[in-house]
Amino acid sequence: MTTPAKLAYAASDLDAIAAFEGRIVVFSGSEGKLDPAARRVNRLSKGALERLVASETFKKLSAGKAIDLAFPAGMAAEAVQVVKLERNASVELSRKAGAAIGKSAGKHNVMIHAPLMKQADEIALGALLRAYGFNDHKSKESPKAGDITVVVKEPETHSATAVDALAQGVFFTRDLVSEPANILTTTEFATRLEALSDLGVKVEVLEEDQLEALGMRTLLCVGQGSVSPSKVVIMQWNGGGEEAPFALVGKGVVFDTGGISLKPAAGMEDMTMDMGGAGVVSGVMKTLALRGAKANVVGLVGIVENMPSGNAIRPGDVVKSMKGDTVEIINTDAEGRLVLADVLWYAQERFKPTGLINLATLTGAIIVGLGHENAGVFSNDDTLCNAFLKSAEAEIEGAWRMPLGKAYDDMLKSQVADMRNSCGRAAGSITAAQFLKRFVKDETPWIHLDIAGVAEVKKETALSPKGATGWGVLALNRLIADNYEV
Template sequence: MSTLPTIRFSELDLNALSGVEGRLAVLVSPQGEMDAVARRANRLSRGALTRLVGSARFAKAKGGEVLSLAFPAGLAAEALDVVVLEKKASALDARRAGAALAKAAEGAAITLAAGSHRRAAELALGLALRSYDFLPHKTGEAAEKTLGAITLLLRDPAAVEVEAAPLLAAAEGAHLTRDLINEPANVLTTTAFADRLLELSALGVEVEVLEEADLEKLGMRMLLSVGQGSATPTKVVVMQWKGGETGAAPLALVGKGVVFDTGGISLKPGAGMEDMTMDMGGAGTVAGTMKALALRKAPANVVGLVGLVENMPSGEATRPGDVVTSMKGDTVEIINTDAEGRLVLGDVLWYAQERFAPAGVIDLATLTGAIIIGLGHENAGVFSNDDTLCGNFLKAAAAEGEGAWRMPMGPAYDRQLKSRIADMKNVGGRPAGSITAAQFLQRFVKEGTPWIHLDIAGVAHVKEDTAYAPAGATGWGVLALNRLVRDAFEAG
């Protein structure tokens, strides 16, 4: 499992800059203004920064970019990195600049002489988020790659370290989410997934694993129908963080954890099926959020529930045309076995409400290709029955720079889910596919329970680098959910 690189917060000593090894980074405004640290590095490097600031290269640079000078004279460092950043930069601008610096460093040790910059903690978060690589299945030289230490040189390192601690907790949560989503399905079976979640108990999270016999007794036939074609057992893992007032209703986070999705009998095309190792992205995001909350000891009650299952075709698999009964008691005609995520979520949503009577419920799933057609890879689809909870989440997502866009819902879409032989169908056809999926899920939300459905199919795993992550799993949602808990659900 990946961990954050070593991050140190140290006292700034201008006289020691010349001896810094690895990569030395300083901050310069887009207008070319240098603080005392950059001026010192400029003198030591015999005016290299002055020449850079006066160049056409710098004139084209934008805030948040990093310009590098290799093997600068007068310095022991192998590179002098110039981070272009306003003195009054926003939190997100500073975070992006830190991430850009980590990307430029490519895993080498970094010493950022941030001095007294007001956004030093956000710079640290950006560095931590982008300092990630998934290497457990590499061999040879690639397997030996390690992330160099990150050192921030500061006027008041103790204060910045305190400010950065909860931010780095969120980064650790995001790294866990990435690890889980990047892991291949032959390694991250439902059993292995549950075992990794049990490790959160070391942080104070109460973790419980419900096995197939337990799920059968509870009547979770929708969930069980998804996995009945696989030799891998279906499970539900319940994670409770009790940091708030005793007895206070928790926020419930519910995640789809399909560790591999072939589509079942409604088999997917072969091209691109290897990407379906990421179909447990909702469960991975819930796990990462729970880790972040535990690491920062959030004063809130939050319960995370994930349905872990594998969707495979076999002689035991659910067929199109079958009718299954949910834990709630509603019957569902299975039209397409590749619309399995909503079956997983429906039963777990109902169980979460029956057992915990939560103050609100948020479910997350890589649910539909339709949301990618609508929103691409920039925004998750947000569906909700409650303007207040939805508004709080959208505000948190915007503050963390995680794209999210509210989508419409309404009873008119329910017509597409009507079944001739059961209470509902599990698909409503191609038109408004992500909306009808949300309408299906809403049937398993009790009246009066604030609820959000997040369709993260387009943002959980991407083919190209993002600002904060290499290609692959992004960790989207951990920071937004962590902030939502902080801003709207914490005691006091």
């Protein structure tokens, strides 16, 4: 991947501007006022910056957008980037402004002069997130990204470590989601998560014989058509607190053909992202460890591959879950809920969590309903749900609450088993959530996040290039920081 090599904060040194050889970033609001750094750039460039901010082009520029002065006279810089942004800009606009910087950074070192910007940390985060690129499998080596230095009034009040921890968690998620399935096999996925132990995360991998002994037959049946072994990885981070942990559970289907209920060929290559829920859980755990979160959190991911073969699960089969309920398999392409059912139950039985959130690229139906702007949010607890929605809004990660109810639950009835795993197209995302709810204990506050529309996108977003977004890492980290840290 391509990411900035290092983020740092520094005090203002106007005399260093002339000799800096990378990209220099300055800001100006709608009135065209110049701060000290911008005035120094203006003098060095013989008034070019002042002419730019007075131009109709700059006046018509949207907030958060930028214009380059390439190879400015009197300076060693490759370019001066002028960002239109007010000093008290919102978090969203500040991150978008940072993204404009990160997108154009390329291989160059970048110096962002933001001593008067109240949202300097948000600008830095936006720059980091947008400078990312996944190019690990391109034969032509991509240029390494340069460093990003943010000039602020009081560098000691800013933490590059804290901002970088957020970015690194998002990058970890994006990397996992972007990897092809022949690289990110179930074994390789588990290996990458085991590496989090270097950061202080306690990592445990349950193999197929252990899963069989636990009775995780709904999870195991999904992977039985693949030569890749199914696994459950448990990541524990306890930075403080003696009470039961908050739990995150992720669906980790490294590739999903649909099994015997084979998906159409068109677009099947995109099913490398069907482990997006597990990717987000992994990214959150990395961020918590990197920033030393004073919280007790456990992340569990069920890692399987859904393939057709002579040993694959079939429509009409009946499988018994770890909970003890039986499931009639109507459609083998409704496999994610089978994986989650066992892991959700195991998480509650072992850890007795104070709250529980699962994530999955679960249904195409949620994309029909919400497009690529919002994840679907389903919950049995208003307090937890409202806290998450508040966190998602604060982090500019779209999320929309969807309904649950008995009428939808009744649709799961089966003639031959306790329930069926698929109820057809009508309310498809809701019946999937109702299925999962059957594996959540009444006393456990729970949220199901259907992230099928937001985990990976076909065009770039404000903070990410086309492809994996890392949606959810920031919102879940904030939820934990605001509600579960001691």
